[in-house]
Amino acid sequence: MSDTSSRQQLVAGAADMIRRRGLNATSIREVAKHSGAPLGSTYHHFPGGKDQLAAEAVRHAAETTARALDAALETGAVEGLRTFFALWRDVLVRTDFRAGCPVLAVSVEEPQSGGEPTAALRAAAEAFDGWEHRLATALRAQGTPEDRAARRAALVVAAAEGAVAMSRARRSTRPLDDVAAELAELVATGG
Template sequence: MSREQIVTGAADMIRRRGLNATSIREVAKHAGTPLGSTYHYFPGGKTQLATEAVQWAADTVSKVLTAKLRKGPVDGLKAFFALWRQIVTETGFQAGCPVLAVSIEENVSPQALMAAADGFRAWSAQLAASLEEHGVSPVRARSLAHLCVSAAEGAVAMCRAQRSIEPLDDVAAELTALLHAATEDPGMRHTVPIRG
């Protein structure tokens, strides 16, 4: 049993059950590894394992974005939503995002919470950079990237609660149209100031 298998097993449990309901003992059982080897690889215990599981999940999504954003922000966005669609449907609406799961729970270690924050920042930064490369102003690109990441996470939560993929597909369609407009229509490349 490799270290990576334990990390991926932990990420899977966190995305299904949350961090607080996931123990080292259950991760070892889920990953099919002796409890002692889990502590050997992760002497920092649950905090270290949770942090690495979140980092692994965040890095996995970043790799998908890196590959697809080469074709442009719309392709990157479609791949981002396709990944969440696959996770949600293949697990029968039992799994979501381990990065989000760690972010919203109480009594999470600062290390795991920082890993989650870094993951969200990385995804947003990747999308924003691609939007800027396609003519969107930096402020608008950052705003749109935050919208895409937060809307995807919220849609995944709705899908799990409703046992329906419809929220994710609807949000993906709306955001795809929005990114098309932002990259193709010069009038949509800048943020419109909010008037109170």
């Protein structure tokens, strides 16, 4: 399946570029070049153009994170939290603070189109939903009350995303580590 492989390579490349530069600074031209594919072929694989490619890139990254989260949550909410933050810490350190979360990047770069949300933005909203849902379920299994679990899951996702961005700006893992420590204590003691 050279077709599938080439397609997947474009999606992964786009995700990596969005993660680093943001959505608008990610050009189809360069994604194609980086994947060794000609420019025209991207429009064969993604007739919807850049928005379709970006949406698939967001879903790709979101699912990778979700799978890691699922695996970690099998041993409990605290371990899931730890994994969620460790995952972002790795991204920061391995890229010398040049890469962050593509879902967040898409969320703050809504294009000038006055109208309705793009496919990429809808994918971003679904990514956040998915992560929150997984964390909330784990918190409920741990004994956290229904409504509190949902709110606390939102807090974890929001704080992780914000902390990654702050760590990038400061070129230090300190914001992420501080936030992880605060949340770990909060979740461990049950709040």
